[in-house]
Amino acid sequence: MKMDQGSLIETAEELYESAPCGYLSTLPDGTIIRANQTFLTWIGMDRQDLVGHTCFQDLLSVGAKIFYDTHLTPLLRMQGFVNEIAVDLTCTDGRVLPVLANMVQKGDANGRPMVHRITLFNATDRRKYERELLLARQKAEQATEELKRLNETLEERVTEEVAERLKAEEALRQAQKMEAIGQLTGGIAHDFNNLLTIIVGNIELLQRRLPEGSDRLQRAATHAMEATRRAATLTQRLLAFSRRQPLDPKPIDVNKLVAGMSDLLRRTLGEVVVLETVLGGGLWRSQADPNQLENAILNLAVNARDAMPDGGKLTIETANARLDEAYVEVLAEPVPPGQYVLVAVSDTGSGMDKATMERVFEPFFTTKEVGKGTGLGLSQVYGFVRQSNGHVRIYSELGEGTTIKVYLPRLIGSDEEPAEMPAKNPAMVRGMGETILVVEDEPDLRTYTTEALRDLGYRVLEAGDGQGALDIVAEHPEIDLLFTDVVLAGGMNGRALSDEVSRRRPGLPVLYTTGYTQNAIVHHGRLDPGMHLIGKPFTYAELASKVRRMLDGDHL
Amino acid sequence: MSAVLKRNNVKVFGRGQTPMIFAHGYGCDQNMWRFITPAFEDRYKIVLFDHIGHGHSDAAAFDPAQYGSLNGYADDVLAICRELDLTDAVFVGHSVSAMIGVLAAIREPERFAQLVLIGPSPRYIDDGDYVGGFKREDIEGLLDFLDSNHLGWSSTMAPVIMANPERPELGEELTNSFCRTDPDIAKHFARVTFLSDNRADLPLVKTRALILQCSHDAIAPEAVGRYMHQNLPGSEFIQLSATGHCPNLSAPEETIAAMEAFLRDPAPVKAVA
Ligand SMILES: Nc1ncnc2c1ncn2[C@@H]1O[C@H](COP(=O)(O)OP(=O)(O)OP(=O)(O)O)[C@@H](O)[C@H]1O
Ligand SMILES: [Mg+2]
Numbered sequence: 001m002k003m004d005q006g007s008l009i010e011t012a013e014e015l016y017e018s019a020p021c022g023y024l025s026t027l028p029d030g031t032i033i034r035a036n037q038t039f040l041t042w043i044g045m046d047r048q049d050l051v052g053h054t055c056f057q058d059l060l061s062v063g064a065k066i067f068y069d070t071h072l073t074p075l076l077r078m079q080g081f082v083n084e085i086a087v088d089l090t091c092t093d094g095r096v097l098p099v100l101a102n103m104v105q106k107g108d109a110n111g112r113p114m115v116h117r118i119t120l121f122n123a124t125d126r127r128k129y130e131r132e133l134l135l136a137r138q139k140a141e142q143a144t145e146e147l148k149r150l151n152e153t154l155e156e157r158v159t160e161e162v163a164e165r166l167k168a169e170e171a172l173r174q175a176q177k178m179e180a181i182g183q184l185t186g187g188i189a190h191d192f193n194n195l196l197t198i199i200v201g202n203i204e205l206l207q208r209r210l211p212e213g214s215d216r217l218q219r220a221a222t223h224a225m226e227a228t229r230r231a232a233t234l235t236q237r238l239l240a241f242s243r244r245q246p247l248d249p250k251p252i253d254v255n256k257l258v259a260g261m262s263d264l265l266r267r268t269l270g271e272v273v274v275l276e277t278v279l280g281g282g283l284w285r286s287q288a289d290p291n292q293l294e295n296a297i298l299n300l301a302v303n304a305r306d307a308m309p310d311g312g313k314l315t316i317e318t319a320n321a322r323l324d325e326a327y328v329e330v331l332a333e334p335v336p337p338g339q340y341v342l343v344a345v346s347d348t349g350s351g352m353d354k355a356t357m358e359r360v361f362e363p364f365f366t367t368k369e370v371g372k373g374t375g376l377g378l379s380q381v382y383g384f385v386r387q388s389n390g391h392v393r394i395y396s397e398l399g400e401g402t403t404i405k406v407y408l409p410r411l412i413g414s415d416e417e418p419a420e421m422p423a424k425n426p427a428m429v430r431g432m433g434e435t436i437l438v439v440e441d442e443p444d445l446r447t448y449t450t451e452a453l454r455d456l457g458y459r460v461l462e463a464g465d466g467q468g469a470l471d472i473v474a475e476h477p478e479i480d481l482l483f484t485d486v487v488l489a490g491g492m493n494g495r496a497l498s499d500e501v502s503r504r505r506p507g508l509p510v511l512y513t514t515g516y517t518q519n520a521i522v523h524h525g526r527l528d529p530g531m532h533l534i535g536k537p538f539t540y541a542e543l544a545s546k547v548r549r550m551l552d553g554d555h556l
Numbered sequence: 557m558s559a560v561l562k563r564n565n566v567k568v569f570g571r572g573q574t575p576m577i578f579a580h581g582y583g584c585d586q587n588m589w590r591f592i593t594p595a596f597e598d599r600y601k602i603v604l605f606d607h608i609g610h611g612h613s614d615a616a617a618f619d620p621a622q623y624g625s626l627n628g629y630a631d632d633v634l635a636i637c638r639e640l641d642l643t644d645a646v647f648v649g650h651s652v653s654a655m656i657g658v659l660a661a662i663r664e665p666e667r668f669a670q671l672v673l674i675g676p677s678p679r680y681i682d683d684g685d686y687v688g689g690f691k692r693e694d695i696e697g698l699l700d701f702l703d704s705n706h707l708g709w710s711s712t713m714a715p716v717i718m719a720n721p722e723r724p725e726l727g728e729e730l731t732n733s734f735c736r737t738d739p740d741i742a743k744h745f746a747r748v749t750f751l752s753d754n755r756a757d758l759p760l761v762k763t764r765a766l767i768l769q770c771s772h773d774a775i776a777p778e779a780v781g782r783y784m785h786q787n788l789p790g791s792e793f794i795q796l797s798a799t800g801h802c803p804n805l806s807a808p809e810e811t812i813a814a815m816e817a818f819l820r821d822p823a824p825v826k827a828v829a
Binding site: 028029030057061062063064065066067069070071073074077078085086088098113127130131134 | 581582583584587588590651690693694697698699700701702703704705750772773774775799800801802805806
């Protein structure tokens with residue numbers, strides 16, 4: 001077939017109508033007077049509806065229309081053309097078509113604008129890409145800005161961070177040191193206590209059995225007893241520091257306790273030191289071991305006295321206090337924020353320098369001359385307070401004085417009456433032939449205890465371990481009291497034994513003894529409610545009093 | 557040249573004594589007065605300038621807080637007047653610069669004898685009974701749309717993006733050479749302009765003012781021009797047959813004629829319906 005050459009070549013008309021861009025001619029006011037098919041297809045309008053009726057700018061999105069009026073038209077008037085200006089077309093179906101517009105302004109002989117020729121390119125992909133570029137640029141700018149700021153503050157932040165780290169490490173080291181010393185001393189003190197109990201017992205035995213008239217021997221025995229008691233006090237403080245002393249926390253009214261100590265304190269402080277107590281009104285009750293709290297206050301008072309050899313003033317204050325999050329956050333040791341009862345002991349003495357202050361809680365740290373101080377006073381305070389979930393704080397100024405603040409947790413939700421002060425000198429009370437089963441795996445200690453009890457007028461049965469004790473219980477229904485060590489050899493500890501005995505003999509009173517608390521009876525250093533304990537080393541008198549009260553059902 | 561004159565790229569020419577200061581609107585620079593000034597340069601002292609961030613002004617002098625409202629731009633106009641010691645000037649402001657001139661004239665009335673306000677609007681966004689012509693979303697749409705032309709490399713905005721100090725030649729080569737704007741400043745100016753509300757300032761104006769209202773002006777519709785006329789004490793109103801928003805470019809003769817009539821005639825021109 002012979003082709004007509006002309007039909008192979010596109011006509012200008014064809015090119016105009018179907019070119020891949022939109023062509024428009026408009027009057028200077030924007031009225032469209034001609035549009036190609038490509039544009040009509042884009043916009044979705046018929047030629048007759050568009051041409052002559054619509055202004056180009058009216059086909060634009062609002063933003064693009066403002067831009068057309070404020071930027072594009074002025075530019076076109078000034079330059080005679082514009083190239084690749086972005087505008088958004090709004091199609092009849094609501095779609096927005098991003099395009100790039102090239103416009104040329106044609107004028108008459110006088111240069112008056114007559115017509116605009118507009119070429120539009122579909123810029124969907126390009127615009128998307130440009131948006132991404134813009135976002136990337138904004139991100140890059142932000143990052144640069146951020147980096148600049150970081151750089152500017154880098155040195156400062158490093159210094160801060162390092163200081164923070166050092167502080168935390170120091171606190172940790174301090175806490176670890178205290179913990180390690182605590183374990184060490186706790187272990188030694190525990191063994192020591194057992195030995196002391198035997199020594200005390202045997203000295204007492206000697207004292208009782210020495211024939212009349214052997215005065216020199218009696219005096220020797222008295223000296224030995226005194227020294228042993230001092231040794232016992234030391235081990236007690238060591239145990240306190242290691243937080244392994246058996247505590248017997250009770251609801252206490254700290255005001256009452258402090259008031260009850262005033263005689264003792266006056267005697268301790270002597271003539272030259274004036275004592276002032278400021279007891280806070282409406283003071284909350286606290287929960288702590290009252291004996292140990294007395295000890296702590298006494299230790300603090302003694303320290304204060306020692307710091308004021310030429311006299312001065314000692315002030316004991318109590319108050320309700322609140323430790324807030326911010327305060328507890330910076331402490332080396334964990335202290336929960338909340339309500340506390342504060343006991344503050346202040347003096348007008350020598351004060352301490354910083355180096356001293358950092359070490360005062362360490363056991364055996366003392367600045368006093370040999371023989372004057374053991375360095376265990378504040379260790380006891382520290383151990384006791386920490387074991388009671390409290391907090392101690394020292395404020396001291398060289399040459400001005402010292403305040404030591406003890407915070408004990410407020411007791412909430414208990415109507416129990418504050419504990420009465422323990423009797424200072426338990427009266428010697430004797431047995432009336434009641435039967436006591438003594439269970440103790442340490443033979444010397446068992447002998448001492450048994451003898452002491454027999455001496456006091458009790459009938460004593462003894463066992464060296466749990467199983468032996470159970471056998472005896474089975475054979476002797478007349479047993480009135482079980483007296484057992486908490487830690488027993490042979491697989492059954494005192495707690496398990498007492499549980500088993502209670503099953504067989506409900507209501508049988510049980511008295512525990514221990515020098516050490518890391519075991520079943522004492523949770524976190526505290527006695528389970530309703531359990532009774534006599535700490536080692538115990539004296540004859542303490543034993544007498546405790547056993548009597550147990551048997552009388554007077555379980556204070 | 558003084559700092560102010562440099563900052564705002566101030567140009568002074570003409571053979572007359574009476575100052576005539578021209579302020580371009582949003583989207584343009586002083587080039588937009590090119591068809592108007594020849595008619596006045598024989599009789600007036602012509603003062604042209606670029607708003608900060610536009611044309612050849614010093615974009616580095618821009619501070620978003622200082623230019624946070626139209627008052628910041630009015631400050632610049634007054635600074636120029638002070639620098640050139642202008643009094644009793646004719647102020648010709650297009651679009652947003654009409655309001656900038658209004659603010660300047662309220663603050664230092666002695667500087668201005670007449671105000672020619674081309675396509676003015678005291679508020680672009682509708683507000684109750686007041687018709688400004690735009691909704692708030694429209695303006696957001698504009699701000700968003702502006703980015704399209706900030707990155708289109710050969711667009712109006714591009715020359716400024718490209719005009720980095722290391723390669724100054726790039727800016728010059730690009731095709732659309734008029735009305736350069738710094739994209740960030742332009743966007744800021746757009747926001748300040750289209751979110752402005754200076755209706756309460758109108759009654760404070762003591763200066764004689766002419767309002768030139770175009771036909772089919774989408775930026776400043778006729779209702780807005782009428783509102784201006786009603787609220788601007790003693791103002792005169794002329795409805796131009798020119799269409800669009802820039803009669804100074806699309807219909808310079810008609811614009812010049814209206815200005816001449818106003819400047820020549822000390823008596824109020826009767827409003828043309
Ligand atoms: N109130 C105080 N004023 C000044 N220094 C004090 C005070 N309290 C304690 N210190 C210092 O802390 C040290 C340790 O006190 P701590 O009570 O633990 O032991 P000690 O008093 O030396 O001996 P002791 O075991 O007899 O109490 C003291 O030696 C003293 O240097
Ligand atoms: Mg001490």
